[in-house]
Structures are given as C-alpha cells and as structure tokens.
Amino acid sequence: xxxxxKNREYWIxxxxxxxxxxxxxxxxxxPGGSNGLNFIGFxxxxxxxxxxxxxxxISGALxxxxxxxxxxxxxxxxxxxxxxxFFWTIISLLVAVIHxxxxxxxxxxxxxxxxxxxxxxxxxxxxxxxxxxxxTPIVASWLNKAGRRELEFYLCVWAITLLLPYIAPHSHxxxxxxDFAHGPLYYxxxxxxxxxxGYYLRKYVNLHTxxxxxxxxxxxxxxxxxxLYLSPMGHDIIHDRMTLHAAFTCCVxxxxxxxxxxxxxxxxxxxxxxxxxxGIYLIHILVMRGVLWPLFEPYHIHxxxxxxxxxxxxxxxxxxxxxxxxKLPFSNxxxxx
Numbered sequence: 001x002x003x004x005x006k007n008r009e010y011w012i013x014x015x016x017x018x019x020x021x022x023x024x025x026x027x028x029x030x031p032g033g034s035n036g037l038n039f040i041g042f043x044x045x046x047x048x049x050x051x052x053x054x055x056x057x058i059s060g061a062l063x064x065x066x067x068x069x070x071x072x073x074x075x076x077x078x079x080x081x082x083x084x085x086f087f088w089t090i091i092s093l094l095v096a097v098i099h100x101x102x103x104x105x106x107x108x109x110x111x112x113x114x115x116x117x118x119x120x121x122x123x124x125x126x127x128x129x130x131x132x133x134x135x136t137p138i139v140a141s142w143l144n145k146a147g148r149r150e151l152e153f154y155l156c157v158w159a160i161t162l163l164l165p166y167i168a169p170h171s172h173x174x175x176x177x178x179d180f181a182h183g184p185l186y187y188x189x190x191x192x193x194x195x196x197x198g199y200y201l202r203k204y205v206n207l208h209t210x211x212x213x214x215x216x217x218x219x220x221x222x223x224x225x226x227x228l229y230l231s232p233m234g235h236d237i238i239h240d241r242m243t244l245h246a247a248f249t250c251c252v253x254x255x256x257x258x259x260x261x262x263x264x265x266x267x268x269x270x271x272x273x274x275x276x277x278x279g280i281y282l283i284h285i286l287v288m289r290g291v292l293w294p295l296f297e298p299y300h301i302h303x304x305x306x307x308x309x310x311x312x313x314x315x316x317x318x319x320x321x322x323x324x325x326x327k328l329p330f331s332n333x334x335x336x337x
C-alpha cells in the first residue's frame with residue numbers, strides 16, 4: 001500500500017524504530033558473562049533510557065494531541081494490545097512447560113493471572129501503557145484547554161519527583177524526614193508524565209528555535225553516564241527509569257530524532273520497521289533467549305561484539321516472523337498490525 005510520506009510525520013516512525021532497537025539492546029546481554037562488564041554498563045544506560053520511556057513519549061505525542069471519546073478509544077486500544085499480549089504470553093508459558101521449567105498446573109494458574117499482572121516479565125510495559133490509555137481521554141481534554149505555562153508548571157512538579165531516587169538512599173540520615181511513600185508528590189509520580197512530555201515536545205519544542213546553549217545542555221545530558229558511574233551512586237539508581245537523568249536523555253533523543261533529516265528511502269525503512277515494532281517487541285524474547293543465547297553462550301564473546309550481533313539477528317529474525325504472520329488472517333490479534 002502506498003504511503004503518503006509528504007503528509008506523514010515520519011519522524012515518529014524513526015523514534016519508534018529507535019526505541020524498538022533500544023528494547024532489544026536492553027535485553028540482549030547474556031547473563032553471567034564477564035568480558036566487557038564496564039562496557040555493558042554504559043551501553044545499557046543509553047539503551048534502557050531509550051527503550052520504554054520513548055514509547056511512552058511517542059504514545060503521548062500521538063494520542064494526547066486531540067480529545068477522544070473514552071469508550072471507543074479504550075475499546076480500540078484494548079483490542080490492539082491485549083489479544084497479542086495474551087497470545088504470546090501463552091506461547092512463552094508453553095515453551096517453559098516444554099523445557100520443564102513449570103508444570104501444566106502452574107501454567108494454568110499463570111494464565112488465570114494474566115489480567116492482573118504480567119506473566120512474562122518483559123510485558124510489564126503493556127500493563128503500564130494500558131493504564132495510560134485509561135487516563136488518555138481525561139488528560140487529552142485537559143491538554144486541549146491548558147496553556148503552555150500551565151503545562152510547564154505541572155511538568156516541573158513532576159520533575160521534582162524524579163529527584164527522589166537520588167535522595168531516598170540517604171533518608172535514614174534525615175531521621176525519617178523524607179517519607180516519599182506518604183508525601184503529596186507520591187501521587188504525582190508515574191509513567192503518565194512521560195506521555196505528557198511527549199505531547200509537550202511535539203507541540204512546543206522546535207529545534208530550529210533553540211539556541212546554541214541548548215546544544216551544550218544536550219551534550220552534557222548525553223555525557224551524564226561518565227559522571228554517574230564515577231559518583232558513589234548505586235547502579236540501580238543510574239539505570240532507574242524514573243529519574244531526572246533518564247528523562248533528560250530521552251528528551252534529547254526525542255528532539256534530535258524529531259528534527260533529523262531523512263531521505264525518502266529511510267522514511268520507508270523507518271515506516272516499515274515501525275509498523276512491525278509491536279510484534280517484534282512481543283516475540284523478541286523468544287527469539288533471543290530460545291534461539292540466539294544458546295548459540296552464543298559457549299563462545300564467551302566480548303559484550304562489545306556480542307550485544308550488537310544479538311540485536312541485529314534478533315531484529316532480522318523477529319521482523320521476518322512478524323512479516324510472515326501479518327499475511328495470515330486475523331494477524332492483528334497476533335502481532336497487533
């Protein structure tokens with residue numbers, strides 16, 4: 001089918017494609033390896049930041065832009081993400097049964113729990129994004145009426161909550177003064193605001209109107225891992241998605257990809273890959289852990305080579321599988337196309 005690239009916001013396809021590759025990169029390292037552990041820390045910082053957060057931001061840029069009637073919107077989104085997730089969760093559980101990792105009885109219990117919590121850990125994102133979808137009609141109506149300064153005020157309040165992971169480890173030194181779980185900002189904390197940030201960056205941020213010092217800030221943000229890894233902070237905080245440095249890094253990614261120049265060929269590449277990205281996300285763990293890890297594990301390849309190889313092969317194999325599945329009847333219920 002011909003695509004009207006002239007009127008299409010193809011940069012969103014580029015952001016989605018980049019985010020999909022970041023997801024694959026985050027999950028690619030084979031556990032237990034020792035060749036290149038310092039490398040993997042920096043490498044995965046950039047990938048983890050660009051993975052789920054960018055998908056939340058893309059959703060906000062797309063679905064918060066106009067008010068939507070609640071019930072039709074939720075039904076449409078529910079059918080697109082829930083059926084494929086349910087299908088591939090069952091496939092993952094069947095594979096675990098075949099490998100002797102659980103019994104059929106345990107599988108039945110896990111299937112019953114699917115509506116309540118992810119039974120394949122990498123599918124946590126689907127539960128989070130559906131929670132955002134439930135809020136979307138409400139938030140989109142507010143954003144349609146809110147001014148820029150009002151929106152910036154709320155984003156600044158949210159940014160304060162992203163400072164709390166840095167403070168929390170030292171709360172014992174404050175004699176319990178810091179009690180985030182019972183404070184007012186706790187109720188302002190969550191992935192929903194990444195979606196609102198995506199909306200803000202799409203509507204108000206234009207790279208051509210930014211000044212040179214903004215570029216300096218972007219360079220500093222992308223160089224953050226050096227300072228973070230040299231600091232006494234724990235690595236759990238560094239790789240935490242709900243932190244200010246993670247949000248800043250994703251904003252830089254988003255703005256750069258939004259304003260990059262793409263040739264007609266790359267527009268088509270990004271469009272095609274983005275169309276398959278949800279299916280790739282759903283099946284990449286099966287491909288990666290079930291096929292590629294067993295092939296690579298005996299060779300103890302340095303992470304600097306191992307990760308890119310696994311990412312490229314996972315992307316190609318998963319893309320091919322999704323493309324073939326898309327030819328089947330009712331493929332939208334399997335890979336969400």
